[in-house]
Amino acid sequence: MFVARPTPGTKTLLRDVARERLRAEIISGRLRPGQRLDDDELALQLGCSRTPVREALADLGRLGLVELRANRYTRVAVPRDEDVLPALQALGLLFGGVVRLAVPSLSDRSRSSLFRRLGVLLDCMQEPGWMPTADAATPVYRTFINECHNPMLSAALLSSLDGLTFRLRNDRLHEALPWEHIRNGVVALRIAVDGRDGWRSERPGRCTCCRTRIAQTPVTGTTTRSEDMRSADRVPGVHPPGHPLRPSTSPDDRSVRPGGRAARRFRAV
Template sequence: MPVPSTQPAAERTLLRDTVQDKIRNAIMDGTLEPGERLNDDDLIAWLGVSRTPIREALAELARAGLVEMAPNRYTKVAAPSAAELLDAYQTLGVIYGGVVRLAVPRFTDAERRAVVRTLDDVLARLDDGQQAAVARDGADIYSMWVEACGNAALARLCRSTTDGLAFKLRVPEIAEVVPTEVVAPRIRELRDAVAAADPIAAELAMEAAHLLPARS
């Protein structure tokens, strides 16, 4: 099989990934708003690429839960709803309880201090009534655990699902469904467990912060 025949596919995959990252970032930072229609011609003009990598990127973002597609009808940014909030929040707890348990013993001292600082910032913002702002930063807050977990399969799962799940937390009802007075003490326990390098306590705190039932 001639080697050059594989090159166009590799280039197309790389271009699709670049396009996907740009659209993903625009969704996550609010440049593209929930419910906004995604027109191929507008995206071609913005990104300077052909239709094929754009459609491939949009299909990947739809699988991640950031885009909604109906063939021959519309392609648009997903619009989170209160009905999806609790399921998404608990799913993040199921996934990241395990990630935390693996990551905590592997943190370097510098990484541990950085995570503790981030959790301190989350607690300060919750105390200041900024729960919606914390939700907007959710994907970045979750991602800090992934690189240290040391499990490539779990890291891939997190990268493919976290954006879509964290995006579903961006609803006005989050303070009602995920009350700060319930969640903040569990995040404080998580912070203390990370500081103490206690993976079991950290896992349990992460799960409790996501409203999962206590283990018997």
Template sequence: MPVPRTAPTEHQLLRDTVRLKIHAAIMDGTLEPGERLNDDELIAWLGVSRTPIREALSQLTRAGLIEMAPNRYTRVTTPKPDEVVEAMQTLGVLFGGVVRLAVPRLTAAARRRIVAQLDRTIAELESHDVASVNRDALDVFGLYVDACGNPDLQRVCRDTMDGLAFRLRLPNLDELIDWDRMTEDFRRLRAATESGDNIAAELATEAIHLLPGEKS
């Protein structure tokens, strides 16, 4: 039967607003890894009732940004060194397909934006600016996601990429991976994006994210 179309309720809007505010506070460092989240403090900060807060926290838990143990704690996820490879490879599977789809679709303006962001990230890699790489590398792949033209893939990426990338926010990330090799793979991605070679761009993206395979 036809599904009735109804406008979002105020309750739904509150939940989404709360989720976005907590998400932003985690990603910008206002809420730090391991920080416990108290319902009463969140209510005072956000000015809403407990129900939309708990629903938002549940969504952020599914996204990997929050850890919850019933009757024990609700806290911001703490990145762990032994999860780095797993998180990077998962991002590589997603972003490899995104880049392959996006590169042939890029307008001249979009290509310039991505190349400029890649240049920034490469400079940060060269200077071992780990904190900036953690931020800007995700941003550059977000530009490819915007351009890939596949709504289903965009939705999956936007639901998962922040939580996965957050697991890479370790101050010694450059000690856990081959930083020089990653720098070279980003240069390969830049060259392939600029030339419009989507297969080479996909392979470079997969290499950046530690997926096994022969490099071209």
């Protein structure tokens, strides 16, 4: 299937080589979700011992690409429906910081390349399934990471990128997410890139995270959270229960003094 080949002239650990080869096989889909992974078989195919293979699988497990159950099985991770929303929110928040720092300093060549790639992404988002969108989004992510001059932020996103995007591999992705809002966010990002506007380029990712959060239906009650948000917008300064900007009114919360102005305002809701 594949053979581990260290780069000539460099000292590379077999563990790192095995991890990168296995990661590439999983991301490409040649190792399918749920497929069992046998240490002995992988070691034979990689041309190394079982120890670096096991270490590589442990690293991939921490990235969320492999599921390990002691004395039971080791297999390629299976994306779950409940992971789609948290993965998109985490990706949007991390990506927003990288984009804000990278966009103002883009070279003319990088700006033109990103503008074109974002256009391709918009076209792919109209196609069914997750694969066309994932294939078009990956080079966009990589380009922004390479253009970001903050190595710590870039490393944080790069280390989690594969695991987060892997969780978005869902055949019902268009149904699970507010797809039109996300597509509008890509349009806004494309405009911000063309104008080298870092602040505006960060907003689409964060707005998408907020929209995906408030679009969910609550466990109890007959109205959705998005409906509660719209009703609260008519009363300035008042947020519905559960809103992230509404402080807790629990008796244990000492940040709101009894009888204070904030306490009176919340009591009136």
